[in-house]
Amino acid sequence: MGPTNKCATDELQMLGRRDYDLSYSWPTDIPNQQLQSTAVQFISTAKLQFQPPLNQPLPTIPTKTNLSSKQNLALHIILHHHSQKTTAQPLRMIIQGTTGIGKSFLIDYIRQKLNIFGTNTTNTLFVLAPTGIAAYNIQGTTIHAGLRIPIKEMHPLIGKALFTFQECFRHVKYLLIDEMSFLGPKLLLKIDSCLRQAFPDKQHEPFGGLSIILVGDLGQLPPVMDKPAYASHSTTLNLCRSFTIVVTLHTIFRQQGSSVKQQQFRSMLQNIRDAQPNKHDWQMLMNQTNTNFTLLQQNEFNSSIHLFATNSSTMLHNKRMLKALNLPIALSIARIAQQTNSEYDNNEQLPLELLLCENQ
Incomplete structure (x- = not known):
């Protein structure tokens, strides 16, 4: 099923070490030691001074937008909560639904509506996602970068770093996290801890008293090396139970059409999502494997994006493409x-x- 440029794995390990590579006349204008040190210092300083891009360009959304009834309901709940100002309890809301039902579009719409209440330099809504690609797709920031969560051991922020972090959230009223299925107990507790630091006046309240909106599909990818947040010990479970409003989106926008094939494709996606594929779904997928394609058809996919389950498989594919x-x-x-x-x-x-x- 891999690319056509078959080669032994040990050959790939020699990339960059072959005589062909070593004898090549590589450019010799390598930065001097002083410039290298300056670059390292610049990166270290930039990491310490990093501030999440709370105020970045937003996509233009038409004034008259055909939102589905459930999308309109979710938007109405959020805007109604905001209109109550300080009298309302923090909003803890989940917007869920399968792929293709317009979650990303709704996120953009919610952000545009809420940020009307901000200023030129501040935003009311802060948008996060677990991975870089997911954050890019919704023009947000990763959870770890936006909340200053280190990859390894976590320590409370102090001094200037804490002051800068609190300033970033001073005008934020709502935190929206996409791809909520990625949230495990460990990450959810870290988010809670960071937000308690961001809002010291409400450090004894869950999430520092901030309104939280979770978006995604619990039937999609689970937390990495963790279990779902709702299947955890009492502390995390209490955080999960604070989400009392759930809106489920049903209208599928991405895979539309009324033909037999389009209906079968939608049905297959839903069955796989629910872990209940049938024989017809299996046959439909097997008809798209390399064994049913000519060599010319297979080669058309060589430059396509490939998805793999592990980093090692990804690296192996990248090396094969480099060698080719x-x-x-x-x-x-x-x-x-x-x-x-x-x-x-x-x-x-x-x-x-x-x-x-x-x-x-």
């Missing part, structure tokens, strides 16, 4: 690879080796 370029490849080895294990632990999961190819 038939161009010299440079190997860059991180300095930390030469150091002790204790220092290696601080690499923030960055790769120790990087393969580079000119003009690619």
Whole structure:
């Protein structure tokens, strides 16, 4: 099922170390040591001073938008809560639904409506997502970056870092988190802890007294190396129980059409989502495998985006594609690879080796 440029795995391990790579006339204008040190210092300083992009350009949404009845209901609940100002209890709301029912569009619409109440420099709504791609798709920020959550051990913010963090949230009234199925007990507790720091006046309240809107589908990807937030110990379970309003979206916008094939495709997606695929669904998928395609048809997918279950499979595919370029490849080895294990632990999961190819 992989790409057509078949090659042994050990050949791929030699990329960047082949005679072909080593004998290539690579550019010699390498930055001097002083410039390298300046770059490292700049990156370290930028990380400490990073502020989430709370006020970034938003997509233009038509004034007259054909929202579904449930989308309108969700929007009405949020706007009605905001109109109550300080008299209302924090809104704890879940907007759920399968793929293609317009969750991302609704997020943009909610953001546009809520941020009308902000200013040129402040926003009322802060949008987060678990991964970089998910955050990019909704023009938000990752949970870890936006809430200053480190990848490894977590410590309370102090001093200037704490002051800057609190300033970022001073005008925020609502926190919206997309792809809620990614939230496990560990991450949910970290979010709760960070928000209690962001709002010290309400540090004894769940999520620092902030209104939280969770969006997503619990039938999609589960938390990484964790269990669902609702299947946890009492502390996290109490946080989950604070979400008392749930709106379920049903109208599918992405896979529309009334033909037999379109209906079958929608049915297959729903069955797979519910973990109840039938024989017809299986046959429909098997008709799209390489064994049913000609070599010419298979080659059309070589440059397509491939999805894999593990990082190792992804790396293997990327190396195969690099080798298929038939161009010299440079190997860059991180300095930390030469150091002790204790220092290696601080690499923030960055790769120790990087393969580079000119003009690619």
